[in-house]
Amino acid sequence: MTIDHFQHKAENYEQDRNKVNTVGHIANAVLKYLKLDKTMQIMDFGSGTGLLLEKIAPFVGRITAVDISSSMNKILEDKSDNLGCELEILEIDLSKSSLDKKFDRIISSMTMHHIEDIQKMFKNFYSMLSDNGVIAIADLDIEDGSFHTQNTGVYHFGFDRETFLNAAKQAGFKNLNIVSAASAVRPNGEYNIFILTGNK
Numbered sequence: 740m741t742i743d744h745f746q747h748k749a750e751n752y753e754q755d756r757n758k759v760n761t762v763g764h765i766a767n768a769v770l771k772y773l774k775l776d777k778t779m780q781i782m783d784f785g786s787g788t789g790l791l792l793e794k795i796a797p798f799v800g801r802i803t804a805v806d807i808s809s810s811m812n813k814i815l816e817d818k819s820d821n822l823g824c825e826l827e828i829l830e831i832d833l834s835k836s837s838l839d840k841k842f843d844r845i846i847s848s849m850t851m852h853h854i855e856d857i858q859k860m861f862k863n864f865y866s867m868l869s870d871n872g873v874i875a876i877a878d879l880d881i882e883d884g885s886f887h888t889q890n891t892g893v894y895h896f897g898f899d900r901e902t903f904l905n906a907a908k909q910a911g912f913k914n915l916n917i918v919s920a921a922s923a924v925r926p927n928g929e930y931n932i933f934i935l936t937g938n939k
């Protein structure tokens with residue numbers, strides 16, 4: 740059985756204004772670095788309550804939201820009528836499966852540190868992208884382990900940017916670029932967040 744690590748967080752997830760602002764900045768970076776249009780079908784990996792995808796929805800045709808957590812998906816489902824694009828929610832563990840579909844873009848915010856084998860995940864992304872498809876993946880720079888109050892389901896205390904970029908390169912991605920996108924304010928301090936972009 741799959742463990743829902745976000746079961747106790749889902750309901751209050753969007754009460755944290757700092758978190759909402761942080762994902763807003765990540766969304767701005769996605770909009771700055773990705774060309775989007777209403778014909779596009781995109782995937783948001785680890786979509787959670789939809790904080791990222793709701794900012795991107797007006798600019799694309801259809802979003803496939805992939806998340807393992809039924810409690811987070813439930814909150815997203817309640818937003819589905821007011822997003823400005825079609826929405827499909829898939830409750831799957833993408834570290835153990837793949838989708839037999841191709842996307843024009845794959846976006847993700849703050850999910851890769853929950854993935855043990857990021858190289859395998861980048862390969863998975865590569866296989867699910869259409870030709871010339873593009874990824875935009877945001878996550879934490881290396882931190883001291885204080886970002887989460889408890890670390891169940893956390894496999895990485897952030898990432899070294901070069902190591903992260905190389906994992907994408909090994910998976911076949913080209914034109915890779917990694918830049919600062921946002922910061923996250925938490926009780927224990929402020930944490931930097933990068934965004935990696937690259938194409939198939």
Ligand SMILES: C[S@@+](CC[C@H](N)C(=O)[O-])C[C@H]1O[C@@H](n2cnc3c(N)ncnc32)[C@H](O)[C@@H]1O
Nearest residue numbers: 785786787790806807808832833834848850853
């Ligand atoms: C920190 S939350 C980020 C949510 C959202 N992207 C945001 O920025 O607000 C991470 C999300 O990734 C999901 N997740 C973690 N591992 C996953 C996996 N293997 N497959 C699908 N979703 C996963 C969790 O359930 C959670 O909703």
